[in-house]
Amino acid sequence: MKLTLGRKILLGFIACGLILFGVSVFAFKNSEKFIASNNWIDHTNQVLSEFDMILVSATDAESCARGYVITGNTDYLESFAIANTKAAEHLAKVEELTKDNSTQQRNVAELERQVNARVSNLNSIIDLRKKDFEQAKQFVAAGDGQRIQNGIKRIIERAQKIEHLLLAERKQVSEAEGRNFNLVFIVLLLVILIILFIVYSIISSNLKALKKAEAESAAENWVLMGNTELNEKLSGEQSIQKLADSTIGFLCGYMNANIGTVYLLNDKDNTLVLSGQYAFSSPKDSKEKFALNEGLIGQCARSQKQISLTDLSEEQMRITSSVLNAKPKHLLITPFLFEGKTLGVIEIGKLTNFNEAEKKLINASMESIAVSINTALDQQSLRELLERIQLQKGEMEVTALELDQQISSLNRAAIVSIADANGDIIYVNDNFCKISKYSRAELLGKNHRILKSGKQQQDLFVGLWSTIASGKTWKGELLNKAKDGTLYWVDTTITPFMGIDGKIEKFVSIRFDISTTKNQMQELAFQNEEKEKRAAELGIANKELAFQSEEKEKRAAELGIANKELAFQNKEKEKRAEELSMANKELIVQGEELQAQQEELKQMNEELEEQSQNLKQQQEELQLSNEELGEQTASLEERNKEVETAKFDIEQKTKQLEVSSRYKSEFLANMSHELRTPLNSLLILSKDLSENKKENLDAVQVESAEIIYKSGHDLLVLINEVLDLSKIEAGKMSINIEKVSLKNFSDGLMRDFKHHAEQKGLDFTFTLDEKLPE
Structure with missing residues (x-):
């Protein structure tokens, strides 16, 4: 002071x-x-x-x-x-x-x-x-x-x-x-x-010093007024081009400068592009794009320091009009930064010297210019991100529909179950209940050990759990025991699914019944053993036949009938050899068919695993997109607060707030329309599923569809309430008093939170006091 x-x-x-x-x-x-x-x-x-x-x-x-x-x-x-x-x-x-x-x-x-x-x-x-x-x-x-x-x-x-x-x-x-x-x-x-x-x-x-202080005070007031008027010029939503032209136009006009340009940094190729100009006529050999460290523009952007030039002699930049064609004598090149990053460079030329007040105005205004430019860039990025999210949303809907179809096909063809991180069953399909002879109520909450047959080595199960606990997929064949004691073979694929925190949330198991194939293989092995026995017997018979042939040759002279008997036995031998060859061929064909069936099962498992991985990847991409949108939105809000703080002393703050409110209302209206369109489709589909017109869904699936419909309807009401915020600000909100059924309210809470409680192993109850009204 x-x-x-x-x-x-x-x-x-x-x-x-x-x-x-x-x-x-x-x-x-x-x-x-x-x-x-x-x-x-x-x-x-x-x-x-x-x-x-x-x-x-x-x-x-x-x-x-x-x-x-x-x-x-x-x-x-x-x-x-x-x-x-x-x-x-x-x-x-x-x-x-x-x-x-x-x-x-x-x-x-x-x-x-x-x-x-x-x-x-x-x-x-x-x-x-x-x-x-x-x-x-x-x-x-x-x-x-x-x-x-x-x-x-x-x-x-x-x-x-x-x-x-x-x-x-x-x-x-x-x-x-x-x-x-x-x-x-x-x-x-x-x-x-x-x-x-x-x-x-x-x-x-x-x-x-009194006169000097008065002069400095006047210069400070001049700088303050200039900064205030510049903030007014920068307020409101403007395109990058318009914002750059408004900025350089005001600075040159306020300082009586004769020429000026604005170069903005392009993040894609790290170049500075001419984006705004004042009284600038570009010669043929001048450049409208500079790389970092190229020329004074690029050097200023890279060093993030102001460059001042006096007594210029180059002909690169000229001030022209109908009666004037002169070159600027003094040039000031200043970078504007946001959070330490160069966003662009402002170049201003004059025929006279820059005084200290003008330099101070330029330096003081760089922060406001950087905030406004960055806000405009963020708004542009936000619009592009919203468009990309809408596109991804459409793709996700198509993918979800395809996935539903694949899951439906999988439920018809495979034995599917889902277990939590502890291995306790939380979902089984009808095929699982059918082959295990257990009801769904008997299986839910139980461990998969209920199906162990005791016929396989314990090391197999230790290796299985070690593999899936490390986040990897396990494949193999298991011999399970049904409720009635019968044994059945399943070709099993178990895939762990990770949560956001990187920990395993659940295990999805897909099984195919290969009991018939296993029985066929056992029968085929038995047939091979029988054929080997027959082949051994045939070898003994051949030896006996050879011995008999020798005896018959000795007796050929004595018995003429021996030749006929020998020929007949040779024919029988050939027939038995042909039968053995045919049996071997049948065995080979059956082995090839069994191998083909195993290849098909393996290919189907790989396709299902690939589809699961694709779905998981799409979910992660959607989550990353949402996080990116959240970060950019938070960053945009923080920077808007900085802009509002910088403009706190501006006299026309009320007008800016009205403009901001109008933009917010328009944004809410547009966003609500974009949200309600897919949400209505979701409500229609979930309503159709909950009605179960084809009667192909069980009670749990119908209840799940009803919960989806109820949650979607609540979300739609919430969106409408968000829209009502603008009515509250405008003073047009009305309050409607309606009766609410406490029973319907409690039933809705039970439907919404019952599954969450079951997944966490909690008992969730809701009791209404008898003294409460209906």
Whole structure:
């Protein structure tokens, strides 16, 4: 905040007053320190005096005791008691005075022990004197009392020496503080003189700066007005081309510039394209597109720094009219950024210099221009994204219809079940119930282990669960046991489906009954074994026939009929060989047919798996598109808030809000139409399914169709309520009071949330109090 001249002078005098006040406070504090120092000196003298009085009292006590010993006069005992009392009082007082000095406290404690010892010694002498004078004389002559008395003197001298040192130290501190006070006082007086000189300098300099400040204020107001008017030009929904032309047109007109261009960044090929211009006539060799780092335009965009040129001599850009054909002398190229990213470059040329206010206006307006350009780009991207979503939506509807047809065909041909992440069954089709002999109610909520036959190795099932738990598809043949105990073979494909969080939500199992094929293979294997046995028997028969032939040859001469019998047996042999060959051919044909059936089953499983993957991929693409739309919508809303914040002080904010409200109403109207058209189709189809006119749906499927219809109808009501928001803002909303059946309301809640509760293994009930009205 800039200070006025009067305030600066006032601050100068306030500073002087504060310094004088500081001097007074300092003097007061210094006097307090001086008084405190004198008090400590008095304290030291008092301690010294108390030590002297202790010595005097101890000496008096000794004199009184000696007087009693010598004379036997009891008056000395009274004086002895008084001396002891005084010594104890002085000891207590000196202990109180030196409680802040640990060294003296130790001296006092030692002195007290010595004094008590001396008093005890004197009492012993007095007690002996009362009994026997000679013993008392001998006790005194021993010299113990004198040694104790000398110890008392040494302790007192040592303590007094410490106090004398403290007294000298405190006197030195007092003298140093006096000198410091004088020095500080002189320094503060010099500071006051300096401040007075500074105040004088401020008065003279402010008079000179007053005109300069007025000029700067006028320039700031000019910049502020220009930025405000530019924001008004940028408000509202405009095309990129119109927005660029409006921007450069206003800047050139407001700054009296002679020529200008706007280049916007094309993200597809990273080039800057001429998008707006003012009084610009393009020569033949000029460029309307620049790559990053190409020319001054590209360099400015890449470095994100302003480029200023003066005294231009090139003929690349000229200012032309019917009476003028001149080149600009000064050129200013400025990038505008949004969140650190270059969106484009503005180029402005003048015949005169750019002053600081004009440069400041250009720099200040770049943020608003960037926000507006980015908002326009986002709106364009949003429109393109909505068109793409509509196209994808149509494709998804076609895909969903094809998928429904494929699922219907799959339900007719295959055995289908769905299990949750724990392996518990949540859906089975009619074929599953038919082959397992279990009802749907008996299967739902149960684990697939209910079908285990116990005839296969446990390692097979461990590998199965390990494969599907890792997110991979498992294929193989399983031998299951029906409710009545019969066994049946199924060719099984189990595919896990992931949720948004990447965790497995359910497992879809598709099975084909291959019991007949398995039985045929077993029968074929049995036939092969029989044929091998017959072939072995035929070999033995051939050997016997050969032996018989040899015998018959020997007997040929004797029996003419043997040749005929041999020929007949050879014919029988040939017939049996032909029968064996035909059986082998039949076996080969049956094997080929079985292999073809297995190939068809395998191909069908692969097609179903591929269709499932395609559906999953389409769902992920739709989800990504929705997330992208949500992110762009959130980004657009955030940037719109930034635009509104930047335009908070604009005088015509009310008009902008009205325009924004009108656009929102139009957007809601268009979006509601686009949503209700496919939603109505969904309602018609789900209604037709719920009526089950062909009676080919079970009760669960009919209920599911009814839930789809109910949810779609609620969504349609919600869309209509969204449209009513615009009526509320316009003040045209009316409230209609209607009766609501609580039973229908509770039944609707049960239908909507029952399946969700079942999937999560929860019990969901809804009970109405009997006291409630209908």
